[in-house]
Amino acid sequence: MHRMICGRVLLASACILASATAWGQKIQNAAKYEPVFIDLAVTYTPERAQVIPAQCCFWMQGGGVDASATFWKRLGIAASLTGDHASDVTSGVDVNKISYMGGPRYTYTALANHILLPLAS
Numbered sequence: 001m002h003r004m005i006c007g008r009v010l011l012a013s014a015c016i017l018a019s020a021t022a023w024g025q026k027i028q029n030a031a032k033y034e035p036v037f038i039d040l041a042v043t044y045t046p047e048r049a050q051v052i053p054a055q056c057c058f059w060m061q062g063g064g065v066d067a068s069a070t071f072w073k074r075l076g077i078a079a080s081l082t083g084d085h086a087s088d089v090t091s092g093v094d095v096n097k098i099s100y101m102g103g104p105r106y107t108y109t110a111l112a113n114h115i116l117l118p119l120a121s
Helices: 002-028
Strands: 037-044 047-049 058-072 075-086 095-106
Touching (some): 058 095
Antiparallel strands (some): 037 058, 075 095
16 A cells, blocks of 8 residues: 555656646747746655554654746745555554645745855865
C-alpha cells in the first residue's frame, strides 16, 4: 500500500509540473513577457496520531510534493499532495491518509533588495 501511495504522489507531482510548464510556455508567447517562477519540493512527513485516548500514540510515515508557479504580478497557483501510512496500528489495522491542497497564491518577497555580505575569514 505504501508503494502505491508513493507512486500516486510522484504521478501527481509530474502532472502538476507539466501543467505549470505548459501554462508558462503560453505566457512566454504573449507580446509582453513576464518571467514565470516555478518551485517544486519533495518532503518527508512524519505525523503523530492516536486511535484511542487511553493508549499512547503511533507515528505515520509518508511523503509529499509541493509545487507552485508564479505567473503575473506575483499571482500564481500552488498545490500540495501528501500521503501518510502506518501498519498494524491495532491488531492488523492499517491507517492511510492522503491530503490535497490547491488554489491561488500571492507571493511577497520581504527581502527583495537585500545585500549579501561575504563571511569574515
